[in-house]
Amino acid sequence: MKKELTPAQIDLLKSPLPPEAVKPHPTKNYLSSIKAIYVVERLNEVFGLGGWFATNEVVKEEGKMIVVKSTFNAPEYGIMIPDIFGGNDNPDLGDAYKGACTDALTKIGSYLYIGMDVYKGLNGENKQPAKTVKKKAVITDGQFASLIERMKTDKSA
Numbered sequence: 490m491k492k493e494l495t496p497a498q499i500d501l502l503k504s505p506l507p508p509e510a511v512k513p514h515p516t517k518n519y520l521s522s523i524k525a526i527y528v529v530e531r532l533n534e535v536f537g538l539g540g541w542f543a544t545n546e547v548v549k550e551e552g553k554m555i556v557v558k559s560t561f562n563a564p565e566y567g568i569m570i571p572d573i574f575g576g577n578d579n580p581d582l583g584d585a586y587k588g589a590c591t592d593a594l595t596k597i598g599s600y601l602y603i604g605m606d607v608y609k610g611l612n613g614e615n616k617q618p619a620k621t622v623k624k625k626a627v628i629t630d631g632q633f634a635s636l637i638e639r640m641k642t643d644k645s646a
Contacts, residue, residue, distance in 0.1 A: 491567035498535050502602040506531070511607055521607055525591035528598035535601075536563045543597065545590045549640050554578045555585040556640070559593035561600075573597050 494502075510527035514520035532541050541563040549556035555577055561570040575593025579585040599608050 492565050494535075494566060499602070501535050502531065503605065505606055506604050510604070523595050523598070523604045523607055525595050528595050528603050531598070531603050532601075536566065540565055541568075543590070543594055545593065547586070547589075548574070549576075549643070552578075553580055553582070553585055555582075555589040557586075557589040557593055559590065559597060561594075561597045568601075570597055570600050573600070 506523065506527050510524050511521050512524060514522045541561065543559050543561050545557045545559045547555065548558045557575050559573045559575060561573070562568070573593050573596050575589045575591070575596060577585045577588030577592055579588050595604070598604055
């Protein structure tokens with residue numbers, strides 16, 4: 490029988506990360522990123538050590554770009570979050586694989602409320618919106634769906 494998350498666990502998932510968990514994005518100065526180890530720590534606190542896991546499948550390797558599809562599971566709670574993508578283009582191939590997996594894990598964390606303030610553009614104790622930069626969308630939903638289909642086709646070739 491699956492357990493339900495307690496209100497205390499949900500509050501812990503939603504609680505702000507410490508300031509040191511957030512760093513400037515390495516290439517997009519108008520964004521922040523969350524250090525993955527803080528997401529791991531929060532998942533361990535909520536689900537217990539060994540109470541959750543993520544599986545990763547490499548879906549694209551092109552040059553130094555690695556893209557993974559990750560699925561999160563917390564079996565005792567019946568929680569599964571499938572098909573979350575992460576990518577990395579670190580010149581060190583091992584770091585690129587690891588980076589793609591941790592990129593996906595921080596995205597998974599956002600589905601579980603972890604770091605929501607960061608993703609909402611709120612920062613600090615006063616929860617003021619972070620400075621935003623208007624940018625045009627780089628890719629449309631249709632283009633994204635087409636990209637995923639091409640990745641599936643390329644993988645099976």
